[in-house]
Amino acid sequence: MAKPAVLTHPESLKRPAGPSEYAKNPVNASLSKADKIALYTKMARIRHFEQRCIRIYQQGKIGGFLHLYVGQEAVAAGTISLLGKHDHIITGYRDHGHGLMVGMGMNECMAELTGRVTGCSQGKGGSMHYFAPDKNYWGGHGIVGGQAPLGTGLAYAVKYMGLKGSCLVYMGDGAVNQGAVHEAYNLASLWDLPVIFVVENNGYSMGTSQERSTAHPGCLAKRAEGYNMAWDVINGHDVYEVRAKTAIALKRAHEESKPTVLEIFTYRYFGHSMADPDKTYRDKEEIKEYREKKDPVLAFEQELLGEKVLTPELSQKINEAAMAEADKAAIFADESPDPTVADITKHIYWEEDNRGPKTTSRGTIIFE
Amino acid sequence: MAVISYREALRAAMREELKRDDKVVIMGEEVAQFNGAYKVTEGLLKEFGPKRIVDTPISEAGFIGLGIGASMLGIRPVMELMFWSFSYVAFDQIVNNAGNIRYMSGGLINCPIVIRGPANGGTNVGATHSHTPEAILASHPGIKVVCPATPYDAKGLMKAAIRDNDPVYVMENTILYNDKGEVPDEDYIVPLGVADVKRVGTDLTIVAHGRAVITSLKAAEILEKEHGVSVEVVDLRSIRPLDEETILASVRKTHRALLVEENKPFCGVDAQVAYLIQSKAFDELDAPIHRVSSIDAPQIYCKRMEDLQMPNVERVVAEALKVLA
Numbered sequence: 078m079a080k081p082a083v084l085t086h087p088e089s090l091k092r093p094a095g096p097s098e099y100a101k102n103p104v105n106a107s108l109s110k111a112d113k114i115a116l117y118t119k120m121a122r123i124r125h126f127e128q129r130c131i132r133i134y135q136q137g138k139i140g141g142f143l144h145l146y147v148g149q150e151a152v153a154a155g156t157i158s159l160l161g162k163h164d165h166i167i168t169g170y171r172d173h174g175h176g177l178m179v180g181m182g183m184n185e186c187m188a189e190l191t192g193r194v195t196g197c198s199q200g201k202g203g204s205m206h207y208f209a210p211d212k213n214y215w216g217g218h219g220i221v222g223g224q225a226p227l228g229t230g231l232a233y234a235v236k237y238m239g240l241k242g243s244c245l246v247y248m249g250d251g252a253v254n255q256g257a258v259h260e261a262y263n264l265a266s267l268w269d270l271p272v273i274f275v276v277e278n279n280g281y282s283m284g285t286s287q288e289r290s291t292a293h294p295g296c297l298a299k300r301a302e303g304y305n306m307a308w309d310v311i312n313g314h315d316v317y318e319v320r321a322k323t324a325i326a327l328k329r330a331h332e333e334s335k336p337t338v339l340e341i342f343t344y345r346y347f348g349h350s351m352a353d354p355d356k357t358y359r360d361k362e363e364i365k366e367y368r369e370k371k372d373p374v375l376a377f378e379q380e381l382l383g384e385k386v387l388t389p390e391l392s393q394k395i396n397e398a399a400m401a402e403a404d405k406a407a408i409f410a411d412e413s414p415d416p417t418v419a420d421i422t423k424h425i426y427w428e429e430d431n432r433g434p435k436t437t438s439r440g441t442i443i444f445e
Numbered sequence: 446m447a448v449i450s451y452r453e454a455l456r457a458a459m460r461e462e463l464k465r466d467d468k469v470v471i472m473g474e475e476v477a478q479f480n481g482a483y484k485v486t487e488g489l490l491k492e493f494g495p496k497r498i499v500d501t502p503i504s505e506a507g508f509i510g511l512g513i514g515a516s517m518l519g520i521r522p523v524m525e526l527m528f529w530s531f532s533y534v535a536f537d538q539i540v541n542n543a544g545n546i547r548y549m550s551g552g553l554i555n556c557p558i559v560i561r562g563p564a565n566g567g568t569n570v571g572a573t574h575s576h577t578p579e580a581i582l583a584s585h586p587g588i589k590v591v592c593p594a595t596p597y598d599a600k601g602l603m604k605a606a607i608r609d610n611d612p613v614y615v616m617e618n619t620i621l622y623n624d625k626g627e628v629p630d631e632d633y634i635v636p637l638g639v640a641d642v643k644r645v646g647t648d649l650t651i652v653a654h655g656r657a658v659i660t661s662l663k664a665a666e667i668l669e670k671e672h673g674v675s676v677e678v679v680d681l682r683s684i685r686p687l688d689e690e691t692i693l694a695s696v697r698k699t700h701r702a703l704l705v706e707e708n709k710p711f712c713g714v715d716a717q718v719a720y721l722i723q724s725k726a727f728d729e730l731d732a733p734i735h736r737v738s739s740i741d742a743p744q745i746y747c748k749r750m751e752d753l754q755m756p757n758v759e760r761v762v763a764e765a766l767k768v769l770a
């Protein structure tokens with residue numbers, strides 16, 4: 078089987094963020110100054126969008142669950158920044174960062190959180206269920222691991238149609254223990270599907286540390302060997318490294334139609350969701366240490382300042398613009414209307430929304 | 446009698462049964478060190494230790510199936526599903542294995558497992574997390590399903606479920622967890638299959654289960670105060686076994702029935718109850734049976750609309766007046 082091209086042991090990852098050793102990697106070296114600034118801008122936008130979400134949640138305007146991506150931005154940013162026309166993505170419920178990265182607007186994202194009809198899913202899906210199929214983003218899935226077979230299916234469809242593409246399937250370190258994930262791994266490898274399973278290992282599944290949830294041969298990605306799949310591990314705070322190593326998996330998908338498991342070490346700063354007081358299962362010091370030494374947005378800012386791509390003034394402008402954009406999105410969400418009662422029974426069946434000669438079924442389908 | 450919450454009542458039931466029977470084991474995601482996603486199992490790890498209170502990975506098919514297997518050998522697992530919505534990834538274990546093993550072995554094997562957790566909408570979390578699968582599961586012979594609405598019933602039904610020798614699925618409600626009520630200090634059970642008349646009345650019978658009971662009781666107050674109607678509220682408590690006699694006795698008295706449940710209407714629990722009433726008390730009815738259930742769609746996320754999608758006091762009052770017209 079194909080050995081991973083670059084192999085880092087998790088132990089060696091415990092080094093602080095510094096100038097990235099992947100800056101000179103071709104996928105990064107080939108980025109123009111404008112590309113780099115755009116990438117940084119996207120990361121900053123994810124950060125500020127979510128920080129705005131916290132306030133809206135605290136004001137009681139978002140109910141239910143709100144799973145924040147703060148701390149993990151470089152994962153979505155690095156991987157998605159490499160994707161082309163026939164590359165698709167799908168993820169779990171921690172899905173805002175991926176949404177903004179594929180180009181969803183802050184307005185539609187914010188309005189979805191507050192359940193407005195102007196939301197990306199018209200107020201029907203909520204925080205855990207963002208979708209933007211026009212941007213190759215297939216959700217936003219609330220059931221842990223449920224997206225893994227779906228993403229494998231997207232990859233199957235890409236291959237079936239003879240397209241040079243892939244599907245990136247994101248999941249957490251807890252999700253790797255769902256049966257559906259293992260079945261998807263096997264199918265992906267058995268059928269040579271162009272899928273990349275991205276395990277966003279933030280160390281915890283709710284209040285359970287990764288060590289308490291998972292038996293593994295050294296790291297989670299290595300489970301791929303049991304399915305004869307290639308794998309790699311990545312420092313998730315370094316967007317350059319994420320890009321460099323994901324590019325290899327992407328090439329494998331595009332050129333050999335083979336799957337890969339990537340385990341990306343990352344960290345979430347807030348509780349599992351806003352409902353988690355986050356007081357019992359980890360040390361505040363641990364959060365502080367990651368924030369100080371490995372914050373992905375700050376690390377990339379430092380990197381770009383060092384490269385003289387970014388100036389402090391420009392960075393400030395970018396961050397202020399992102400904050401202003403998030404503020405405007407919050408107002409947009411506030412001022413948007415709710416769906417109506419009639420909307421509740423729309424979008425259940427294609428048939429109901431497309432009455433006409435193409436309808437092939439009869440009879441009552443929505444009941445009172 | 447102590448006044449405790451629905452959550453505390455469930456915990457007390459588990460605590461007492463853990464003490465009574467050393468075969469009782471509590472298992473589920475975050476039940477031990479995190480004290481439960483909804484804190485139902487809070488303190489149990491400290492009191493009973495990690496052999497009895499076990500955290501699992503996010504592997505519902507695996508750990509629920511494991512619990513079923515262990516129960517076949519005489520362990521009495523009480524498995525927590527963080528949400529009953531997640532039972533869908535363990536459907537084969539829950540339905541095919543737990544529900545059929547006794548039958549297919551010609552009675553040689555028992556499956557004394559309890560699976561419990563919240564099964565409700567109304568919390569603004571969207572369609573994947575808002576399922577109420579009591580009707581789906583109770584439609585399988587071999588499975589028992591209960592839906593407590595009050596702290597008293599939550600404790601009594603949970604204890605009965607743990608002592609029961611068949612698979613019993615206890616469907617709780619996150620919105621009820623903080624509700625308080627009187628619970629006796631001494632040991633008691635609420636037998637499965639015994640409904641409870643939560644309010645006595647003469648003009649209309651409302652049959653409900655789970656949180657719909659609470660909604661119906663509020664509606665009954667309004668119907669009494671504002672419309673001068675005397676409403677009897679029958680709380681099923683148990684879906685299967687079903688207390689047919691209590692339902693029929695109430696209908697024979699009031700001659701009118703309104704059925705209220707949080708499920709979507711198609712093949713809901715109340716479809717079965719309506720059939721029961723018309724088949725065994727048809728001549729007693731002075732009006733057609735009406736139902737209030739959730740609007741027939743996947744659960745909408747928008748909180749304002751979700752509140753309208755589900756049975757609420759206004760809808761129950763309006764429908765009751767139609768039955769009485």
Ligand SMILES: Cc1ncc(C[n+]2csc(CCOP(=O)(O)OP(=O)(O)O)c2C)c(N)n1
Nearest residue numbers: 171219220221249250251252281282283531
């Ligand atoms: C099948 C299923 N079981 C349980 C849950 C509840 N739940 C949601 S997220 C989560 C933890 C997942 O952790 P991980 O996979 O590490 O992802 P992270 O939240 O860290 O991004 C749990 C237990 C669920 N949504 N679906």
Ligand SMILES: [Mg+2]
Nearest residue numbers: 249250281282
């Ligand atoms: Mg995690």
